[in-house]
Amino acid sequence: QVTLGGTLDLATRHVRNGDLGSMNSVVSGANTTSKLVIRGREDLGGGLSAGFFLDGTILADSGAANSPFWDRRATIGLTHQRYGEMRMGRDWVPTQLVWNSMDPFATLGIAGANTFRSVYGSRALGQAFGSNAAGASQNPTLRVANAVEYILPGGLGGFNGALIATAGEGGSAGAGQTKGDGFRLGWAQGAWQLGASQFTVRNAAAEERFTDRVWGVGYDAGFARFSLAQRRWAYGSDTTVNSLFGVSVPMGAGQLKLSVLRADQTGATDALSANDATLLGVGYVYALSKRTALYAHAARLSNQGGASFAIAGGPATSGVATAANYFGGQRSTGFELGMRQDF
Template identity: 30%
Template sequence: MKKSLLAFAALASITGAASAQSSVTIYGVVDMGLKVENAGSGTRLSLDSGNQSGSRIGFRGTEDLGGGLKANFVLEAGFSADTGAMGATNQLFNRQSYVSLSGAFGEVKMGRIQTVVYSNASVFDPFGDTLAGDSARIFNYGGSRTDNTVNYSYSAANGVNGQVAYSFGEVAGDNSANRTMAGAIGYAAGPLAVVLTHQNTKNATGSDAAKTTLLGGNYNFGLLQPFVAYAINKGVGTLDTRDALIGLNINVTPNDVIMTSLMHKYDKFADHRDATQIALGYTHNLSKRTNLYTSWSRLSNNYSVAYKADRNGSADNLFNVGIRHKF
């Protein structure tokens, strides 16, 4: 009996020492809501997953290597809560999948990682790239995540932050084909947050590239929090557009936020290909992990374009209401 107790005590001691050096966390989001949308071909009523945040389950881990150096990993899989289906076919960890080293120098990640524009959406978008006011409905993000990526990020004590990323195209004989290079520099301290991002993605042959440069930010006065953003998109084929956003969050209480935004896309290459969206939303926190939400938007297209609509010139009217739980 004494030997068993001693062995258990020794095992507990070893386990405790190990857990002090490393940890693994299981986390996730389940987001479900009612969605009503008319994109020009009649009203569609549905129960949808991921209106505010993509439903997901993830594994996050870190190991203290000493001297301020840490090894980290994130494996994150998206799913549809309304059906239980995987978020992407034949891709388990479709949201994020990377390993990293971090320390006083910053952090270096390798794997499938969020793009620099997408990772900074909450700086310039009052909806934070969510709900019916999602800025990606008008703005050209160049995708939300990139595979085969090396990303370096750094945040200074004075609020200055930045990141650079390189995504390998992995095309034999042409290292520039399908390649993405991106960077961002920003400032976040006190009530002010601003960011300047740039992303350059080569096409499949390496002969042309889609380029997006975005400048945006917000200032939190307390009750009122205005947002602004402007983006220039050029590149592959005839791409030559400008995206603009002005928005306002009304922080009614610590648990209640009203979100508004007005966005416009201007096509410099061709006439009658502009689009405008107006959006309104509201979130209420029931707790630190659970909130209710509702939002509405109307995206109007010129007669030669169909952003989010079923046909050219149609408008997309979107409404949702639901609940999000984080664990």
Template identity: 30%
Template sequence: MKKSLIALAALAVASVASAQSSVTLFGVVDASISGVSNKADLVVANPLALINNPFALYGVPGSAKTSKTGLNNSAYNSSRIGFRGTEDLGGGLAAGFWLEGALANDEGASGGSTAFSNATTGQFNRRSTVSLSGGFGEIRLGRDYKPTFWNLTVFDPFGTNGSGTSLIQKASGLETSNVRAGNTVGYFLPPNLGGFYGQVQYAFSEQLKANDGLQGAVNNNSRGGRYVGGRFGYANGPLDVAVAYSEQNNSSSYLAGTDNKAKDLNVGASYDFGVVKLYGIAGTIKNKVDYTGSINAPAFNPSTKMEGYQLGLTAPIGAGLIRASYGHVKLKVDQQPLLFPTFFAPAYEDPKADQFALGYVYNLSKRTALYATGTYVKNKNGAAYTAGSGNIDAGFAAPANGYAYRPKTSIGYDFGVRHAF
């Protein structure tokens, strides 16, 4: 009986394979020893407490360090396993599917996901799409990368992996999950446009709707989760340049008439000189609460804006590749101006940070590589970005009564091996 079942299963697999133009099993297994060390300097959080008790800081260290070291995954390429296939439907039309899931191979588990739109920890949380393509381009349905994320990963020498991930990506928290979206409908331009390429994407919020008199009680977040974005570029020879824009409704309140929106704009470019390939990214994300009516709108409605850029390069040396980048970000928060700044209420300064990253990849074969990355982050004015890598990350020292530790520097590293199949 068991032999019959095995034979039937093999026949079924063969039948499926024969109906497809191609079916491919693929994946990446990436593991590294990673570490991060953060330093914060002592600052006075409540000067009045020192007046009342001048010895409040006696014995308190002038700086505090936090660190973490361990086995990591995805510090060079994201660990994954997937299946993809296409079927020729004739007349230039093709159907395709792509099912790809994350791997936490350092612990032997499937990877999770924190994507905002229909977040999932399922087996195919990286990508799960079905598509139709032809001379008109491609229509793709399902869970996929957001167009605005592509520039951040394509034009980053470190590919948004490991400690060297660009600061722009690390500071993207103003948009709830800027990497992927579920419940999407996407359209891609055909590849025969003389180097021009592009895509648009819409993600359904899939929120429950009701009559106006019931909406606030049934689902007050009736507009939260909706996403629309696009990316258009030109690639020809050594040059590649693209611009992307999106708007996402992070959350909404039907009763208050508010929408917490994130508007994301970035541009990236690269040019390959042969001996060195140069990269550049500039981006901004603006977060603000929009009011549908003037009754609830406050007199002062602040917005938060992240601005950043990165310059980078890769240089092949024999079987190896040098990678390097410098990045800067600033977080601009609208503040009501102080007419008379004092020691007890100093003028506000925008948090900002700089990052330097250097790495080397040595290819043992086309599928296997050894790599090393080192990253240094310098924070100012309360910024708290780290050089952590994946699950090997650490926060800065927490504040205590009368004093606090202000984040200053972070150093991170990855030493690992990547195998692709």
């Protein structure tokens, strides 16, 4: 009734950050998040079942658990095969689920489509949740606490979807207590996959509204799977639009992946609107078995204007123009080689 599982994924990474030099590191979860999962499901009869799910990131390079421990998911749900599921707890925001499904790199590693999900680099995120460590780790563009959800059942002619609302409990979204609501709606049939989603945060900084919107289209041509998607963050006058084009090509026991990611920011001034960036990513995953794989990724991130995004794992950068390690307009390149095992 209870299943213990998870993943261990470690890689060595080399990142060069423009004229700031380069750094080597060992990183966790560049292909699949290192994690511990404990879950169970019970058939209650009459089409009804109950299940729980605990899922927590392992930062396997240092051996640390994340905070909160079950940061990825902690839910209980009651499912009727015809009427769908009611679920409560900590869960993914629907926008991230759609966005992730369109990215050949699953939003992980140096080429992942969440590379621009930075409260330091994206002004919309930074203004809404704080350009600081709490805002970086707790902002509600991945998962949210205190959620109540309704999830559509399977077998609806290819449609899937969900509604979600979260209780802020008197706290702030930048500290992990998000008052929000949203939905996702998708359709998958044959070679096609469509998805759209929105999550609105009602207690971002200054009790203002932050919106996170995603749409995506995937097409599997057999020799390759193509995807096109967009994720838009808006807070006040600031927006960051992430545009993604991805290709995934099966090659024997392996898989070749390519992606182009673009961040287009607009803000109150021309200077803020010029802070854009582009990421090119390429990767190869070689399956040693169904559960175990080796992989290599390469990526190049180019900033325009004063944009100061960087691939994680390089020398420390700053977006402050007067700082010694100011990174505005510079280029970050990275390479990583790793191994992943699901258990």
